[in-house]
Amino acid sequence: MKFRTFAAFVGPSIFLMVLFIAAPLVTVFLQSFQLNQPIVERVEVETCTPGFPAQKCVTEVKTQPLLDENGNVRTTSTWVGFESYANVLQLDRVAEAISDGRPGRILTIDFWKALRFTLTFTLVTLPLVIGVGLAIALAVNNLTRALRGQIIFVSLLPFIITPVIGALSIRWLFIGDGILTSLLESWLDRDISMFAQGWTIEAMMLFYRVWHVAPFAFVVFYAGLQTVNQDTLESAIIDGASRWERLRYVIIPHLMPLIVFIALIHLMDAYRAFEEVVGFSSQAHRITLQWLTYDYLTPDDSGNRSISRASASAMLTMVGIVILLIPLLRRSWRDHRGG
Amino acid sequence: MVTPKALRQPMSLRFGSAAFLAAWCFIAAFPIFWIAVMSFKTPVDAFAANPLDVVFGPETRARGNGLSVIDILAGLAMLFLAARLAMRWLPRMVARYSPPGLSVVGWIIGSLAFGIGFIVVFFVILPPILDVVNGMTGPLGAPVIGLTAEHYEAVWVENDFWRNFVNSLIVTTGVVTVSLTVGTLAGYGLARSGSTLAFWILIVALIFRALPHSVLVAGYLPVFINSAEMLRPILGENAPTLYGQPLAVIAVLVSINQPFTIWMLRSFFQNIPAELDEAARVDGCTHFQAFRWVIMPVMWPGVITTGLFSFLLAYNDFLVTSLLLDAQNQTMVPAIAGYFNRETTTTDQVEAVAAAVSITAPLFLLVMVFQRQIVSGLTAGAVKG
Structure with missing residues (x-):
């Protein structure tokens, strides 16, 4: 294929990706070093209230934003270097907490709280998703053919459902005196409220993510199980391998590329966790890195969006993604050069 | 075919795996x-x-x-x-x-x-x-x-949820059409070109696939809000404010989705033997004619599958739509957040549940009709590596 034909085919897609992915990345990078502020002026205002024997007059200095001819607030952007990063990271408070000998207090700072939760979330769900997915795939493979279609249909439901709504549907089972909360209460014989403390919400969020992603792992592993070499399995049986040994030394090595694939996709997606926080309304207890950026981007009570802080936290989130991707990129570069 | 004795499973294992599956189905659907x-x-x-x-x-x-x-x-x-x-x-x-x-x-x-x-x-x-x-x-x-x-x-009549439904319809239709049009062209080009450039495009697309969407939205927001002033020198008086425009959101979602789309379509195109378009080329077709008249007719399963996943992305998105659309153009999923944020009475909560079920129902139908395509889509990326 000539270069010009190739360019004609790929051009529109590249154009979109450059305009809407690469360009925003650059602007976010620049924004994170800038600060947009409304220009304010200080005016002396004298306010008088009628009084006796003389008017009471108070002069005070007010700050008010400067407006342009259309009535919009005028803003300037100044280069502030790493100030936004410092605002997000709050390293002075971290140092203070460490020198006080109470490192737990680091977790009261939003960014570190979000980082802690995002990492726990990603690393705890990973083995669970792979384990549950593999178990379902093996069990379905064991089943009579007639039922497999129905099982796959039911299994796809948690995967296909809108993430926010999936999280909500689990939340509604527990909220207030919901049926599952009262079930737990009657088992444990004590009063439980699932949304009053962090760790119960965290457990529900972990459960939701496994429930949501395990079907994907299952479908991929199930497809992989169809191509297991039957001859190898038979020779393993002749050599006297037990059921467990066959699984451990024949089936799992065969599925290994798929396990790596699922793990990578899951790491990328779980690191970006966001919908859980919205669905479970957990922002008072547990937040994720992406939610932190989202929170900076939503207008606060006075209608301001803290764009520069959002950009700084977005760039910090990116660091994690880059670390995650390096091994993957190194491997595909090696494959490309070798192939 | 008789199962060899060594492969036959003990009763306990069969029973255990069936019980496990039953439990999973219950948890999945409940x-x-x-x-x-x-x-x-x-x-x-x-x-x-x-x-x-x-x-x-x-x-x-x-x-x-x-x-x-x-x-x-x-x-x-x-x-x-x-x-x-x-x-x-x-x-x-x-x-x-x-x-x-x-x-x-x-x-x-x-x-x-x-x-x-x-x-x-x-x-x-x-x-x-x-x-x-x-x-x-x-x-x-x-x-x-x-x-x-x-x-x-x-929900539907008094709270005007049908407006959100129409907005969702506009956004999803736009995203699916545009991303398939752009994506099939790119996927075909990438699948048929073995050059190093194609490899690098795919790798960059893979990196883009991993980006958190909030990073990108942080880049769009200031530009979209001020776009009228920024575009005025070029477009004159009727320069649009992109913030709140469904069309802008369609463009954003298409681009965010593009890396995934081209990877998936590329793997489908690779399954179609290259001899097919070579034969067409020998008969005098240009590359584009071969693509349009020879490859596309056999590509429908792949296109439908990719379209389904584009649909899901646009339909399920919360982050982009909630930040870039204003209240009157809101799609269904962010609109539901309005219900549980104001859940003062239990009636509001049940209305939120009803809205949630309304959003889920089309997805349920989708799985029923397209189960096979969804499964093939999930495995397409994996098997190719």
């Missing part, structure tokens, strides 16, 4: 099934501690809303009939009346007509008839299961 049940009850019943109360809804029944044994039997019979018609009669009618080569259009019209007919019969014609029958049969006609559609009515 939350979705349960919100569907909740959405039809009065708030007291929907959030009752006793599951039987939620299912049978005594409070809802006490208010005179419910189904009798006859209603349930008639409803089930209707559903069975409808399913049989959809399986047997509909394909035949479509095959007979659709113009040759346009069976896709025939299917769309056929299923739309079938859906509307079903809604009319099931919700407009059936209830008055059953009311009369219930009145005549005495105890059999007394309601046993509480059921009310008032929350759906409140």
Whole structure:
């Protein structure tokens, strides 16, 4: 294929990706070093209230934003270097907490709280998703053919459902005196409220993510199980391998590329966790890195969006993604050069 | 074929794996099934501690809303009939009346007509008839299961949820059409070119695939809000403010989706032997003609699968739409956040449940119709590595 034909085919897609992915990345990078502020002026205002024997007059200095001819607030952007990063990271408070000998207090700072939760979330769900997915795939493979279609249909439901709504549907089972909360209460014989403390919400969020992603792992592993070499399995049986040994030394090595694939996709997606926080309304207890950026981007009570802080936290989130991707990129570069 | 004795499984293992699967299916379907049940009850019943109360809804029944044994039997019979018609009669009618080569259009019209007919019969014609029958049969006609559609009515009619539905429809249609058009071209180009440039494009796309969407939105927001001023020198007075525009959101979602789309389509194109377009080229086609007249006709399964995943991305998105669309152009998923943020009364909560079920219902139908395509899409990326 000539270069010009190739360019004609790929051009529109590249154009979109450059305009809407690469360009925003650059602007976010620049924004994170800038600060947009409304220009304010200080005016002396004298306010008088009628009084006796003389008017009471108070002069005070007010700050008010400067407006342009259309009535919009005028803003300037100044280069502030790493100030936004410092605002997000709050390293002075971290140092203070460490020198006080109470490192737990680091977790009261939003960014570190979000980082802690995002990492726990990603690393705890990973083995669970792979384990549950593999178990379902093996069990379905064991089943009579007639039922497999129905099982796959039911299994796809948690995967296909809108993430926010999936999280909500689990939340509604527990909220207030919901049926599952009262079930737990009657088992444990004590009063439980699932949304009053962090760790119960965290457990529900972990459960939701496994429930949501395990079907994907299952479908991929199930497809992989169809191509297991039957001859190898038979020779393993002749050599006297037990059921467990066959699984451990024949089936799992065969599925290994798929396990790596699922793990990578899951790491990328779980690191970006966001919908859980919205669905479970957990922002008072547990937040994720992406939610932190989202929170900076939503207008606060006075209608301001803290764009520069959002950009700084977005760039910090990116660091994690880059670390995650390096091994993957190194491997595909090696494959490309070798192939 | 007789299973060799060594491969035969002990009873306990078979039983254990079946029990595990049953448990998984229960866990997978239960939350979705349960919100569907909740959405039809009065708030007291929907959030009752006793599951039987939620299912049978005594409070809802006490208010005179419910189904009798006859209603349930008639409803089930209707559903069975409808399913049989959809399986047997509909394909035949479509095959007979659709113009040759346009069976896709025939299917769309056929299923739309079938859906509307079903809604009319099931919700407009059936209830008055059953009311009369219930009145005549005495105890059999007394309601046993509480059921009310008032929350759906409140959500769709009073709260104007249909506006959000229309917005969702606009955004998803736009995203699917544009991303498939752009994506098939790029996927074909990438699959047929073995150059290092193509490799690097794919690798960069993979990095883009991993980006958190909030990073990108942080880049769009300031530009979109101020776009009228920024574009004025180029476009003159009618420069648009991109913030709040469904078209801008379509462009954003298409681009965010592009890395995934081209990877998936590329793997489908690679399954089509290159000899096919070489043959077309020998017969005198240009690359584009070969793509349009030889490759596309055999590519439909791949295109449909990729389209499904584009649809899911656009339909399920919360982050981009909630930040880039204003209230009047809001799609369904961010709109539901409005319900549970203001959940002051339990009625609001049940309305939120009803809205959630309304959003889930189309997805449910989607899995029913396209199960095979979804499965093939999930495995397409994995098997190729």
